[in-house]
Amino acid sequence: MEMEVRAGVVLAALSLSLFSYCCSAASLITPQNILNGTVGGEITFDISVDPVDLTASAGTWKFGSNVVVTWTNSNPVYTNDYKGRVEVTFATGTLKFNKLFATDSGEYTVTITTAPSTLNLNGRVELKVYDPVSVPTIQSNVTNPVEFNDTVTLTCTASGSDVSYRWFNGSSELSDTQRVHLSADNRNLTISGVLRSDDGPFYCYVYNHVSKNFSKPFNLDVKYGPDLPTLSVSLNKSVYTAGSSLTLQCSAQSNPTAQYQWFLNGTSLNKRSQQLEIKNIQVDQAGNYTCWAFNNVTLRYAAVHTVIDVIERVSEVTIQPQSEKPTENENFSLTCFAKHANSFLWLKDGHSLDTNGTVSLLDNNQMVFFNPLLQSYTGTYKCTAFNIVSNETSKEYTLVMNSDGNSLTTAGIVAIAVCSVLLVLAVTALVVFLLIRHRRSSTGSSKSSSPTTKPEDGLVYSTPTFLKEPGDRKSKQNADPNAQYANISKQPQVQSNTATEYAELRRK
Numbered sequence: 001m002e003m004e005v006r007a008g009v010v011l012a013a014l015s016l017s018l019f020s021y022c023c024s025a026a027s028l029i030t031p032q033n034i035l036n037g038t039v040g041g042e043i044t045f046d047i048s049v050d051p052v053d054l055t056a057s058a059g060t061w062k063f064g065s066n067v068v069v070t071w072t073n074s075n076p077v078y079t080n081d082y083k084g085r086v087e088v089t090f091a092t093g094t095l096k097f098n099k100l101f102a103t104d105s106g107e108y109t110v111t112i113t114t115a116p117s118t119l120n121l122n123g124r125v126e127l128k129v130y131d132p133v134s135v136p137t138i139q140s141n142v143t144n145p146v147e148f149n150d151t152v153t154l155t156c157t158a159s160g161s162d163v164s165y166r167w168f169n170g171s172s173e174l175s176d177t178q179r180v181h182l183s184a185d186n187r188n189l190t191i192s193g194v195l196r197s198d199d200g201p202f203y204c205y206v207y208n209h210v211s212k213n214f215s216k217p218f219n220l221d222v223k224y225g226p227d228l229p230t231l232s233v234s235l236n237k238s239v240y241t242a243g244s245s246l247t248l249q250c251s252a253q254s255n256p257t258a259q260y261q262w263f264l265n266g267t268s269l270n271k272r273s274q275q276l277e278i279k280n281i282q283v284d285q286a287g288n289y290t291c292w293a294f295n296n297v298t299l300r301y302a303a304v305h306t307v308i309d310v311i312e313r314v315s316e317v318t319i320q321p322q323s324e325k326p327t328e329n330e331n332f333s334l335t336c337f338a339k340h341a342n343s344f345l346w347l348k349d350g351h352s353l354d355t356n357g358t359v360s361l362l363d364n365n366q367m368v369f370f371n372p373l374l375q376s377y378t379g380t381y382k383c384t385a386f387n388i389v390s391n392e393t394s395k396e397y398t399l400v401m402n403s404d405g406n407s408l409t410t411a412g413i414v415a416i417a418v419c420s421v422l423l424v425l426a427v428t429a430l431v432v433f434l435l436i437r438h439r440r441s442s443t444g445s446s447k448s449s450s451p452t453t454k455p456e457d458g459l460v461y462s463t464p465t466f467l468k469e470p471g472d473r474k475s476k477q478n479a480d481p482n483a484q485y486a487n488i489s490k491q492p493q494v495q496s497n498t499a500t501e502y503a504e505l506r507r508k
């Protein structure tokens with residue numbers, strides 16, 4: 001098999017050399033490919049004679065049936081259409097165009113007479129003259145494409161012959177995908193369901209065998225939105241204090257820019273700006289604020305709302321006692337009154353009030369209830385009223401007790417002490433007076449001056465006894481096992497109550 005092939009090659013070589021020898025064969029070497037020229041450009045049809053010892057002594061170039069040039073030895077004759085435009089090289093027959101026309105495209109034939117051996121050789125050359133591509137332009141068949149809705153076709157236009165097209169989105173070349181379709185000739189780029197991200201820049205690249213060009217960037221002005229707006233409030237709070245000023249700012253992504261409208265509880269506020277300023281807000285301005293964004297090209301709307309709660313500051317905090325004359329061992333209460341308050345805190349002598357078996361807080365801490373009122377509850381009381389935005393503290397209320405039938409108040413004790421002193425002084429004065437009178441009447445007896453000290457002794461002795469009594473009561477009461485029990489059991493409960501109270505405030 002291999003032998004056969006080799007034999008065939010040898011035979012062919014042999015017959016070829018035999019042929020050239022036998023007929024003193026020569027040939028014309030011509031460009032085998034089609035020659036590609038540019039309108040206005042140059043091109044050379046390079047030909048030569050083989051073997052090289054032969055030259056072209058005469059010849060003729062024809063374009064179809066029209067003669068371009070004919071020469072004998074060194075005398076060329078150019079046809080009118082080609083004068084000055086073409087040039088022939090006599091020795092080889094090479095033809096050069098200095099300036100190509102689009103109409104020069106086609107088949108050229110050449111015949112040459114060689115010397116010294118006179119042989120007639122023929123050849124052919126095919127020329128294609130291209131218009132170079134111009135700078136391409138891009139056109140969209142939709143001027144304001146609407147996001148999601150529109151299908152856009154971009155068409156690339158360029159002059160030139162045999163123009164080919166390619167498309168770029170930014171720097172990446174486009175090919176058919178789900179949303180992108182290129183026409184068969186690639187001139188049309190169709191984007192279905194256009195998106196805002198399809199804004200480009202798009203480029204069209206055009207080319208042919210002789211030139212290439214890029215379009216200017218083309219941006220698609222895709223109309224979209226408004227998206228769901230964001231609504232921000234200058235002071236971000238859940239509740240606003242009456243009298244505060246706030247600014248609501250609404251913002252929605254949209255092309256073109258959205259137009260805005262404001263509504264309160266569904267009623268238009270006739271405000272068409274992106275911002276809504278509310279100065280000195282009042283309770284009756286609380287409600288559901290809605291911002292509507294509208295795009296007048298896409299004709300789409302979007303809205304967002306926020307609920308603005310307004311409450312008044314706490315004011316007019318006063319403590320009202322149950323009666324003007326608190327009486328020891330009777331029930332007594334203090335009530336905290338305030339406007340716009342929803343919680344209360346009591347202070348006694350600057351410390352938070354401890355509740356226990358005999359003192360308790362009622363009505364959501366609004367009332368301190370003494371059951372009964374004891375001497376130890378004397379002191380100054382203050383009440384702080386709260387709401388979520390503010391707090392205010394009352395003036396001090398000083399709790400002073402009237403004494404009841406069974407015991408003496410401090411004032412009573414003082415009064416009794418003063419009376420006793422006065423009485424003793426009066427008695428002393430009387431005694432002294434009597435003694436002086438007695439001495440005047442019967443002189444010499446000066447020994448009985450001791451009675452002067454006796455009333456004083458009585459005074460000194462009697463006062464502590466008086467004062468001791470309330471103190472005894474107090475210590476007796478502290479020793480009362482029931483009271484002690486109440487004290488221990490109530491203490492932690494009080495603390496946890498206070499903690500809840502604060503937590504509640506903080507949460508609000």
Ligand SMILES: *[C@@H]1O[C@H](CO)[C@@H](O)[C@H](O)[C@H]1NC(C)=O
Pocket residue numbers: 033034035036209
């Ligand atoms: C001219 O263009 C053709 C395609 O049309 C190509 O095959 C040929 O090689 C080109 N010629 C040259 C000299 O590049």
Ligand SMILES: *[C@@H]1O[C@H](CO)[C@@H](O)[C@H](O)[C@H]1NC(C)=O
Pocket residue numbers: 133134135211212213214
């Ligand atoms: C693009 O086209 C213009 C005008 O037709 C031409 O002047 C320019 O040279 C071309 N550019 C390229 C890179 O071919």
Ligand SMILES: *[C@@H]1O[C@H](CO)[C@@H](O)[C@H](O)[C@H]1NC(C)=O
Pocket residue numbers: 141142151152153190
């Ligand atoms: C633009 O071209 C696309 C595809 O050819 C077509 O679906 C669309 O309707 C055209 N739009 C307009 C406004 O002509």
Ligand SMILES: *[C@@H]1O[C@H](CO)[C@@H](O)[C@H](O)[C@H]1NC(C)=O
Pocket residue numbers: 141153155183184185187188
């Ligand atoms: C390219 O798009 C244009 C404009 O939409 C249209 O007239 C033309 O038929 C399209 N051509 C192709 C090949 O799709």
Ligand SMILES: *[C@@H]1O[C@H](CO)[C@@H](O)[C@H](O)[C@H]1NC(C)=O
Pocket residue numbers: 169170174180191197198200
């Ligand atoms: C163009 O490129 C952007 C990213 O740069 C992409 O989001 C968009 O989908 C692309 N559009 C098309 C039609 O390819």
Ligand SMILES: *[C@@H]1O[C@H](CO)[C@@H](O)[C@H](O)[C@H]1NC(C)=O
Pocket residue numbers: 231232233236237
């Ligand atoms: C406002 O505060 C709330 C919680 O207090 C928070 O969830 C929200 O993100 C805040 N808004 C702004 C715009 O800061």
Ligand SMILES: *[C@@H]1O[C@H](CO)[C@@H](O)[C@H](O)[C@H]1NC(C)=O
Pocket residue numbers: 264265284285286287288
């Ligand atoms: C809006 O509605 C809320 C809830 O119904 C109401 O409390 C508020 O007073 C209303 N505001 C206005 C300004 O009508």
Ligand SMILES: *[C@@H]1O[C@H](CO)[C@@H](O)[C@H](O)[C@H]1NC(C)=O
Pocket residue numbers: 266288289290305307
């Ligand atoms: C506020 O109003 C919007 C519409 O305007 C409604 O969708 C929303 O439910 C309202 N919110 C409240 C808390 O009333």
Ligand SMILES: *[C@@H]1O[C@H](CO)[C@@H](O)[C@H](O)[C@H]1NC(C)=O
Pocket residue numbers: 259296297
């Ligand atoms: C949309 O509104 C703007 C003003 O905000 C106006 O200039 C434009 O002409 C309007 N466009 C249409 C289509 O109504």
Ligand SMILES: *[C@@H]1O[C@H](CO)[C@@H](O)[C@H](O)[C@H]1NC(C)=O
Pocket residue numbers: 146149297298299
């Ligand atoms: C977009 O398309 C939807 C239905 O798909 C239609 O209801 C709406 O009117 C269209 N919008 C525009 C601006 O053409």
Ligand SMILES: *[C@@H]1O[C@H](CO)[C@@H](O)[C@H](O)[C@H]1NC(C)=O
Pocket residue numbers: 390391392
């Ligand atoms: C009471 O209000 C004042 C400001 O008026 C504030 O500084 C203080 O922290 C508030 N007290 C409590 C317990 O919230």
Ligand SMILES: *[C@@H]1O[C@H](CO)[C@@H](O)[C@H](O)[C@H]1NC(C)=O
Pocket residue numbers: 353354355356357358359376377483484486487
């Ligand atoms: C209850 O607490 C008060 C202090 O707030 C105290 O003076 C009083 O003695 C206590 N009462 C009892 C029964 O422990």
